[in-house]
Amino acid sequence: MKIIIAPDSFKESLTAQQVAKIINKGFQSVFKDATIINVPMADGGEGTVQSLVDATSGKLINVNVSGPLQEKVEAFFGLLGDGETAVIEMASASGLHLVPPALRNPFITTTIGTGELIKRALELGAKKIIIGIGGSATNDGGAGMAHALGVKFRNKNGEEFFPFAHLLREIECIDTTFMDERLKNTLIEVACDVTNPLTGVNGATFVYGPQKGATENQIRILDQNLKHYGEKISQYLMRDVATIPGSGAAGGLGAGLMAFLDAKVTKGIDVVINLTKLEEKVKDADLVITGEGQINEQTPFGKTPVGVAKLAKKYNVPVIAIAGSYVKGYDKVYECGIDAVFSSVPTAMTLQEVFENAEEHLLETSINVARLWSLANNN
Numbered sequence: 001m002k003i004i005i006a007p008d009s010f011k012e013s014l015t016a017q018q019v020a021k022i023i024n025k026g027f028q029s030v031f032k033d034a035t036i037i038n039v040p041m042a043d044g045g046e047g048t049v050q051s052l053v054d055a056t057s058g059k060l061i062n063v064n065v066s067g068p069l070q071e072k073v074e075a076f077f078g079l080l081g082d083g084e085t086a087v088i089e090m091a092s093a094s095g096l097h098l099v100p101p102a103l104r105n106p107f108i109t110t111t112i113g114t115g116e117l118i119k120r121a122l123e124l125g126a127k128k129i130i131i132g133i134g135g136s137a138t139n140d141g142g143a144g145m146a147h148a149l150g151v152k153f154r155n156k157n158g159e160e161f162f163p164f165a166h167l168l169r170e171i172e173c174i175d176t177t178f179m180d181e182r183l184k185n186t187l188i189e190v191a192c193d194v195t196n197p198l199t200g201v202n203g204a205t206f207v208y209g210p211q212k213g214a215t216e217n218q219i220r221i222l223d224q225n226l227k228h229y230g231e232k233i234s235q236y237l238m239r240d241v242a243t244i245p246g247s248g249a250a251g252g253l254g255a256g257l258m259a260f261l262d263a264k265v266t267k268g269i270d271v272v273i274n275l276t277k278l279e280e281k282v283k284d285a286d287l288v289i290t291g292e293g294q295i296n297e298q299t300p301f302g303k304t305p306v307g308v309a310k311l312a313k314k315y316n317v318p319v320i321a322i323a324g325s326y327v328k329g330y331d332k333v334y335e336c337g338i339d340a341v342f343s344s345v346p347t348a349m350t351l352q353e354v355f356e357n358a359e360e361h362l363l364e365t366s367i368n369v370a371r372l373w374s375l376a377n378n379n
């Protein structure tokens, strides 16, 4: 019997690698002779770097960068086992969680730290950089990131200025002459968490500005500024990125990455499936176990369990999801290749108790699921 364990992390309680190890232990206790392979997964969201570092025996690199308000923050990225692929979560340098609610002001928050992470990855020899974007504190269209990589923004007097979001309308000319040369030989892939365009009612500012602290007046200005920025990008970089789905992700960082770094937008889960070579492993498996912290009605939209299940179904492999928990709407995953869903919370308890006992609960549930699977298969 060959069993593949390919879960996402349980946010706030267990990394994907921990989840996989615990489920493995549960199954191994019932299927003593089975080949059980762990493949920690992710979907481009929080935890992607950790999962891919674990899955490829890579390493985490800590870097001091400028945070959203240009304060010093310790961010990180992953250098994967191949030594050539770097994985970045923009939120580690420019995320909303780094700014206390009282200080949230997208006029002045910047993606410069994300650019500094990219620069560090280049210094370490990365030939391919995967960037998960979302959860940002910023609305600067990725101009701060571009600045960190050598792009110069000039006003109508030819003076260079720092591209704060509230100043983007001052851009007269974008000069890429001094951009980091190494980027020319580097493949950039972006995993966006949303498909919004850069501007307009469905754009970066109107939809995600309020959660970053933008007032109504700021929203109007920031949206106009991004519109101007998109036009200047078309003029100077010959790329129309403003309407591409995902250009409005992370306050327009999607647009900036496509424009300045020629980034290809991909689904996070597909990037991870590729890097972990999951398909090869799943092909001849008898069972796939996946999971995430909570299975809900968002799970069918690009989340790990459904990505894994769709792949397994190509080869008719049964798929069981062991989740931390599940809530209303979770049953939509039955139409997406998942055959059964189990929650690992055994009884009513507080969230604190859930987190404190996460390992034990998951192990018990895994043993029970394994016993059921054994019964069903006459083992």
Ligand SMILES: Nc1ncnc2c1ncn2[C@@H]1O[C@H](COP(=O)(O)OP(=O)(O)OP(=O)(O)O)[C@@H](O)[C@H]1O
Pocket: 009, 010, 011, 012, 013, 014, 043, 045, 046, 292, 293, 294, 295, 303, 323, 324, 325, 344, 345, 354, 355, 358
């Ligand atoms: N051990 C656990 N047992 C039960 N529920 C858990 C456990 N760990 C996390 N959760 C629940 O899962 C929620 C997080 O869900 P999940 O890990 O799927 O992240 P998410 O926000 O959907 O991630 P993303 O959007 O990045 O894919 C937590 O808020 C918590 O309610």
Ligand SMILES: O=C(O)[C@H](O)CO
Pocket: 133, 134, 135, 136, 137, 193, 194, 208, 248, 249, 250, 251
């Ligand atoms: O960062 C943001 O703006 C949201 O997560 C959407 O990408």
